[in-house]
Amino acid sequence: MQTQVYQYLKQYPEFAHFVRLNPVWYRYLTREPQMVRELEGASKVFYGKTFSQQVGKIGSHVQMVKMLVNFANTMKD
Numbered sequence: 001m002q003t004q005v006y007q008y009l010k011q012y013p014e015f016a017h018f019v020r021l022n023p024v025w026y027r028y029l030t031r032e033p034q035m036v037r038e039l040e041g042a043s044k045v046f047y048g049k050t051f052s053q054q055v056g057k058i059g060s061h062v063q064m065v066k067m068l069v070n071f072a073n074t075m076k077d
Helices: 003-011 013-021 024-031 033-047 051-076
Strands: none
Touching (some): 003 013
16 A cells, blocks of 8 residues: 555544455555545445435434424323
């Protein structure tokens, strides 16, 4: 692995952790160091940090709050 890629992974520990959990990325980064951008995208998907995943998470929280409110209203009656 090139020193630039290694320093990049040291700078961003979440990407380094992702690489440790997915060893195929060692091979990718060793052969093609410019794949760092793809690593960032794959890492965001893995950790659930993409926009669509965050919107889905918020939607599920809203749905849970609605269910709790309906439950509380039912218990009042």
